[in-house]
Amino acid sequence: MSVDVMSFFDPPTGSWSYLVIDPASRQAAVIDPVLDFDVAAGRTGHSGADRLLQAVRERDLDVAWILETHAHADHLTAAAYLKAQLGAPLAVGAGICTVQQTFARIFNLGSEFAVDGSQFDRLLQDGDSLPLGDLAIRVLATPGHTSDSVSYQVGDAVFIGDTLFLPDVGSARCDFPGGDATTLYHSVQRLYALGDATRMFACHDYPPQGREAQCETTVAAQRAGNIHLRDDVTLDAFVAMRTARDATLAVPRLILPSIQVNIRAGALPPPEDNGVSYLKLPLDVL
Template sequence: MNPRVKGFFHDGTNTVSYVVAEADGPACAIVDPVLDYDPKAGRTATAAADAILAYVRAGNLKVEWILETHAHADHLSAGSYLKEKLGSRIGVGANIVAVQSVFKDLYHLEPSFPADGSQFDRLFEDEARFKLGGLEGRVLWTPGHTPACVTYIFGDAAFVGDTLFMPDFGTARVDFPGGDASVLYDSIHRILALPDETRLFMCHDYGPNGRDYAWETTVAKQRAENIHVGANRSREEFIGFRTERDACLSMPELLLPSIQVNIRAGALPEEESNGISYLKIPLNAV
């Protein structure tokens, strides 16, 4: 059974969130939801998540899962907000614990923050299966961008997170903690081993060369046309290119605010005695 997919593009972070639903039923999942965040004012808002809520409610859909492809470094997750509204479970790749361990030390989080993934409702191992109404979800561990990256597959639809971009934009950077170009190459080729007609849904698009934003392609198109790995580009060529290019990339603007929220499944840090929640910015540490 092949699912219905609705994308929601977030202008502020060029992120695409998704609702993936049964073809003829109410069960659905939300993939990579965004919490609006203004870094200048330090304010959060829920307009993007509320648009997803409105779509779900208008279609009488039942959200069984909120799925994170990884701990994002370029936007805050709305997972916790949507769980509160919907009662849904939040799932993420099991290797989120490795990401939590690194950033727990960087942010000097108190011992009360366990780096064991317990902030999430399910930690998916490689090749895990789970139900979404009449659909079966399958999880592929696709690290390289981060150690925790996974791809979710429902029928002919796969949600690849940041592992791949549209063919004219290429592939994920590997200069974050635990990133590895060789590992990313192998992960991409796990995705490209899916059937040619598999629909691939990107987590971001930036409209290179002025084209309209787009976020859906196929395995066949990626295999033939992806500017970084298409046309049988070798492992050695990819590793050399990716490593050299990433050495010149600047840090994402929202990395330091977002990671400390996203390793908490989208929950903000606990309020302090004055009723205010604070994000930490480690100085001269990255």
């Protein structure tokens, strides 16, 4: 069954967010919303999230879910802001607890920071089904990039987070805590098994020079042309490539601020006694 998909691009981070709409009921889900963040000034904003809200209101949609594919390391989530505006529950893969435990240690967050996922309204397991009007959102565990990565299948579409990029960009890195190239390979094979006609929507695009940013491809296009994971790429070849490539990659520019916010379900750190929230900058750790 075909679903309506609206895409929203954030050029500073190369991120795509989505509104997934059941045409019959006008119920919708938000996937991977982005919070504006000026790292130099330490300022947050909502212009990107407000564009999404405008689309919700113009189409008179009933947003039933706000969904995260994982705790992103390259942008801050606008999930908390949208939840406050829309009243929809916020869900993420149950693996977020492992991510919280890892980064609570790195940021020395102390016992006051819960590492049980309770900042989110629902923790999702592989195979869970979420209602969306006359449709259902099927949860697929697709770890490898991170331990908490999930994909969401809705009708003829699947929203894959950072599991894969567009065919000419390849696959996501696997060197974050909890990442694993072998696991990612098997997760991608699971996505490929959804069928060649399945539409794939990525969370990021870093296009080669001369190509505009895109968000949509198909399983068939990935299997035939993904530069890292075509059908003829073996597990051993992929792991060797991914391991060598990851060793050359710089730490993502926004990993330190984004993880601190994203493991809190988009909430900023609690204000200190002067009413200001602060992000930590651990030295010589990553």
